[in-house]
Amino acid sequence: MHASTDSISSGHGERVEQGLRAVRQVRIWRNARLASMDAALPGLGVIEKGAVMADAAGRIVFVGTEADLPAAGARAEVIDCAGRWITPGLIDCHTHLVFGGDRAHEFEMRLGGASYEEIARAGGGILSTVRATRAASADALFTSADRRLAALMAEGVTSIEIKSGYGLEIDTELRQLAVARRLGRERPVTVRTTFLGAHALPPEFAGQTDGYIDLVTSPALMRRLADENLADAVDVFCEGIGFSPEQSRRVFEAATAAGLPVKIHAEQLSNLHGAALAASFGALSADHLEHLDAAGAQALAKAGTVAVLLPGAFYFIRETRVPPVDLLRAAGVAMAVATDCNPGSSPLTSLLLALNMASTLFRMTPEEALLGVTRHAAKALGLQAEAGMLKAGLWCDLAIWEIERPAELCYRMGFNPLWRRVWRGA
Ligand code: DI6
């Protein structure tokens, strides 16, 4: 499906949308084993000898055993899954998918002995991607992000979050968000956008961090992000090499005033108690969290804020401190897993590999990891009423797998057992 839309050039997103809509009809996937992820069922919500039915609008109208399948009329298309497993379409709830250039050179420097923080402080790191992103046209940004998106979709991803944060000036930040929106219009995938203006301090504002925060928290900008539907949420990198908790608070106040939900990059390299701050604003998620403490985990639990764990970044920058999965588990925090796809700390375009890393490096159980790319990832995007479970009323986004048991999705490395991917019923 992705390949068939490739030939359609920019500006024809609506035509593609109509094309997709035209092929939708009542469909039934039968003879399947379901890992429904339904919160009303234990564990993965497994249903043996199961079936899923979608209406012509691409919504699920039935999930259950085949024996209970309602009559669908003669016009339904029936797909025999031959005993394969169906999960909800996967959700990558934390990416920086849209950016210019790459950072392979820094990778070489790191292998020569430099640390991620040293490179960042020397003007490399995020700022080198900022230079490349500012210099890139919207079309160039679209083309490079589209290839990464295709890799994720090929593994069953049906929803993705995409952040700005490599412009650090209003025009380029908005260009990144517009490119992300265009991906969502032209490709069969749900895109949620996040404004991450407070990702790093741009060179023009050296020594004036508060002045930069004034810019990215301006009420006019926040209103525009909300009113023109440019961003679905607002994020901040709260860290020694990013922004302080007080500056992060200003970002949250401005976003909240404009009615935009918030997220945070927190406790990645040190513990500034950013997660608890975000929780106090009812954040959708707090992400990274390697240095989170027990009080932080409690704060997330109380607020219902999802902990998004990013093993690709942990692996790639060779962190040694793992996020406190035991504390999160004990506190009852919903945990999600995402790629953090970005050129600096996690050049990862495989959510399946992130699942493997979440289990191998962070010791998440396969059940936790799989809920982390479905139900809990949906919650991290505020999409829990639309995606992340096989349940009547939700979008019919499916990933159908050639596997014998769900744990295989976490167990393998570099193998893609996807059989079919379904987005909104088609
Ligand atoms: N934390 C990260 O791991 C990425 N951004 C962030 O806030 C790194 C982004 C980069 O190095 O380009």
Ligand code: FE
């Ligand atoms: Fe990130």
